[in-house]
Amino acid sequence: MATYSTNEFKPGLKVLLDGDPCVILENEFVKPGKGQAFNRVKFRNLKTGRVLERTFKSGETIEAADVMEVEMQYLYNDGEFWHFMDPNTFEQVAADAKAVGDAAKWLKEQDLCTITLWNGEPIAVTPPNFVELEVVETDPGVRGDTSGGGSKPAKLETGAVVKVPLFVQTGEVIKVDTRTGEYVSRVGK
Amino acid sequence: MLARIRRFFARRSVLEVETPLLGAAVNPDPYVEFFTVPDGGRRHYLQTSPELAMKRLLAAGSGPIYQIGKAFRRGDIGRLHQPEFTLLEWYRPGFTLDQLMDEVAALLQALLPERVAGVTRFTYGEAFREFTGLSWEAPLSALRSKAEELDIPDAARLCGDDRRHWLDLLFSVAVQPRLPASRLVFVHDYPACMAALARCKPADPSVAERFEVFVDGVELGNGYRELTDVEEQRRRFQHDLRLRQRLGQVVPPLDEDFLAALAAGMPECSGVAIGLDRVLMVKLGRRRLSDVLTFPLQEPS
Incomplete structure (x- = not known):
């Protein structure tokens, strides 16, 4: 089993902590005047997204986690699982609701997502930063109002609800930033 | 900065000296790891500080001395640590710890007028x-x-x-x-369990005559009223060597030359080591040592 020693710790390293895959966010080497050195390390748990802090004696080792991030195409949802395919190898994986999490509301068939695989199993799904989705339901806006200055909720084809300017109409396609959940622009057809 | 330090000591009639980086022995402190250098059938040790060699000079009657030189500590790499770094170390025969702290304050205030008030x-x-x-x-x-x-x-x-x-x-x-920020902060009178090579207070042996000096939370130096009792020194070294053995670390030979010098008689004195790379870092308002070094070893990133 591969292990990493504290002097190999660096941001981005994937390790196993209490049986869960984690990524190192920050690593600070601390050494008192004439005392035992230690490392204060911040991790993100890749399954839960929670940030945690741990302290290690310098020289301690922790187990490496077999974690990979792969670009995959979203295929379909069978009611229980979301299915993705690697467009290069045509290999498919099925992610459950826990792994997909909030990404579910942005997933449109054919879109490329980043899938985090741990020992080959999907544990997290990151949607593209920007998605283009059709508005399926919104109040009719005020005609000719293209200046912005007001907003209204709009339901998109994936079920997500975002705030849009008043001039956006049902049936139009809009661009949304999935990291903030905010409307970016209309997309011309 | 280096020129200013040399002028400071020249005015105070402290002699600049140079001691070897490679030694047949090394300070056995279990929390300061050294590099071992194989040389044919022999082993040398890169010095983690010039302390033991400078004390041999003191015992030989050098009088007050200072040195600016490299020191090496294995495994220390981080925002405030590099395995190779520059130390300013000096010894003042006849000085109490108080007098030495005053001298350290005078030097650091002269070097860091923009940082310490x-x-x-x-x-x-x-x-x-x-x-x-x-x-x-x-x-x-x-x-x-x-x-x-x-x-x-x-x-x-x-x-x-x-x-x-x-x-x-x-x-x-x-x-x-x-x-406190933007000041020179001295912390002195350490618990005896952290004495390292400092003397314990004759009036209160639970306290070691040791200080550290900080600016904005960054430790810049460490000073001692030096231990001159050879028997006590030998006990501490042997304790260090046993601890090294228990921790599975490299066990270096006892520095008998240094102990012989102590036995011959080292003058009562106080001494201090200042990390000059950190002083420069603080002076320039940087957060990482690697920002102020030519060609530092990179932290993993």
């Missing part, structure tokens, strides 16, 4: 109490609860039953970052 002194006990609310002699259970309250994970696993580890951890996490 005055000097604050705490005893270790005062600083510890001020920023943790606890005495350093508090029961281990109290130190343990403090670490829990401060949300320091794994503290119990790291420190076990070793008071020194608990004190170091709490000091690094809770005291050091909260020391």
